[in-house]
Amino acid sequence: MGTFSRDERIMRRVLGLASKGQGRVSPNPLVGCMIFKDGIKIGEGFHQNFGGPHAEVNAIGSVVNPSDLKGAELYVNLEPCCHFGKTPPCTDLIIQSGIRRVIICNEDPFEKVAGNGIRQLKEAGIEVSLHIRKEEGLDLNRPFFYSQTRKMPFVTVKIAQTADGRVSTGTGASKWITNEQSRADVHRLRSLTDGILTGSGTVKADNPRLTIRTGSSEKQPYRLILDTRLSIPAHSWVLTDEFAEKTLVFHSDDLSGPCGSKSRFIPVPVKGNHLDLEQVLKTCFKLGIHQILAEAGPGLTSNLIREALVNRLVIYQAGNFLGDGPAAFNRHQILSSVSEGNPLKLESVDRFGNDIRLTYLVKE
Numbered sequence: 144m145g146t147f148s149r150d151e152r153i154m155r156r157v158l159g160l161a162s163k164g165q166g167r168v169s170p171n172p173l174v175g176c177m178i179f180k181d182g183i184k185i186g187e188g189f190h191q192n193f194g195g196p197h198a199e200v201n202a203i204g205s206v207v208n209p210s211d212l213k214g215a216e217l218y219v220n221l222e223p224c225c226h227f228g229k230t231p232p233c234t235d236l237i238i239q240s241g242i243r244r245v246i247i248c249n250e251d252p253f254e255k256v257a258g259n260g261i262r263q264l265k266e267a268g269i270e271v272s273l274h275i276r277k278e279e280g281l282d283l284n285r286p287f288f289y290s291q292t293r294k295m296p297f298v299t300v301k302i303a304q305t306a307d308g309r310v311s312t313g314t315g316a317s318k319w320i321t322n323e324q325s326r327a328d329v330h331r332l333r334s335l336t337d338g339i340l341t342g343s344g345t346v347k348a349d350n351p352r353l354t355i356r357t358g359s360s361e362k363q364p365y366r367l368i369l370d371t372r373l374s375i376p377a378h379s380w381v382l383t384d385e386f387a388e389k390t391l392v393f394h395s396d397d398l399s400g401p402c403g404s405k406s407r408f409i410p411v412p413v414k415g416n417h418l419d420l421e422q423v424l425k426t427c428f429k430l431g432i433h434q435i436l437a438e439a440g441p442g443l444t445s446n447l448i449r450e451a452l453v454n455r456l457v458i459y460q461a462g463n464f465l466g467d468g469p470a471a472f473n474r475h476q477i478l479s480s481v482s483e484g485n486p487l488k489l490e491s492v493d494r495f496g497n498d499i500r501l502t503y504l505v506k507e
């Protein structure tokens with residue numbers, strides 16, 4: 144068992160504090176901040192809402208006696224910003240406060256910051272320590288780092304399957320393969336994303352709502368429906384319920400979306416028989432949808448994997464059999480072979496009653 148330095152121990156607490164923003168800050172990163180003076184914590188804060196004050200502002204604001212900031216140490220898991228965005232630059236505030244040392248976990252890949260925040264602090268004579276618990280910081284904000292550097296959304300694919308690997312019955316019914324605990328966890332996953340993606344096949348078969356119905360999440364993610372030929376019924380829940388404005392229907396660019404719908408219809412190019420998935424995802428990124436949960440059938444799930452557009456796979460497996468239903472993936476569409484080794488890294492195994500959840504990261 145390794146021993147950790149004081150900086151590492153404090154940074155672990157900072158990362159825990161940052162994670163309190165889960166489900167509320169995306170597409171912004173999760174950020175926590177603690178301030179210490181003479182070894183005693185005098186302030187802390189985290190980024191609580193998208194567009195709201197940054198963690199450093201909340202932490203500095205929480206210090207009872209502002210004169211204590213002179214000579215203090217500030218721990219933050221992401222490089223402080225140095226630009227005017229939705230809020231003023233944090234570097235200015237830190238420099239003005241008289242803080243003498245800043246301890247950072249990860250650099251911010253966002254172009255307007257990307258090392259400039261650190262440079263400004265150093266130029267102001269502040270001591271900067273970088274990469275404290277770097278890997279844990281990268282893990283915590285994995286979707287943020289991925290989407291900022293690739294300009295593509297981070298895609299998690301969710302699959303609910305039986306012990307014999309089926310995702311629906313032979314007649315297409317998939318309600319409910321997994322138990323209540325697993326389904327509640329899917330709602331938690333939904334609450335952490337910006338958009339829930341599915342194909343026209345699932346909308347026609349299940350007429351899902353794709354809303355968050357458990358927990359206390361304040362936000363409803365976008366519903367992203369891939370419907371090349373505009374074939375889903377007009378009375379589908381995703382087009383008619385109270386969140387209909389949060390439904391984006393992607394369709395072939397040789398068709399026009401219907402008039403008078405509350406939902407938004409977005410034309411994209413077709414590749415082969417279906418929509419060009421890369422174009423769909425790039426469009427999502429531009430719309431600020433940086434984290435996507437795909438809850439689709441074998442058709443879309445297979446194509447996302449085949450086109451290497453998946454970052455994480457979450458499989459809920461129930462202790463039952465369905466025998467003749469389809470598998471999660473269309474057998475002939477997956478290209479990898481045994482000789483290519485394992486493209487997935489097992490991140491965690493969790494138990495939900497008689498179900499298990501397997502979480503895999505797709506190796507880059």
Ligand SMILES: NC(=O)c1ccc[n+]([C@@H]2O[C@H](COP(=O)([O-])OP(=O)(O)OC[C@H]3O[C@@H](n4cnc5c(N)ncnc54)[C@H](OP(=O)(O)O)[C@@H]3O)[C@@H](O)[C@H]2O)c1
Pocket residue numbers: 301302303304309310311314315316317320341342343344345346348349369370371372373374416417418419420438439440441442443444446447
């Ligand atoms: N157990 C689970 O986790 C789970 C989750 C969801 C669904 N399901 C089950 O899956 C079954 C439906 O399977 P499915 O494969 O038809 O559903 P799907 O994957 O949700 O939808 C597939 C359809 O999406 C459209 N699409 C548009 N662009 C696409 C692209 N680039 N790649 C792939 N598809 C694209 C295609 O139709 P167009 O091109 O004509 O639009 C395609 O037929 C249902 O029985 C449902 O209950 C199970």
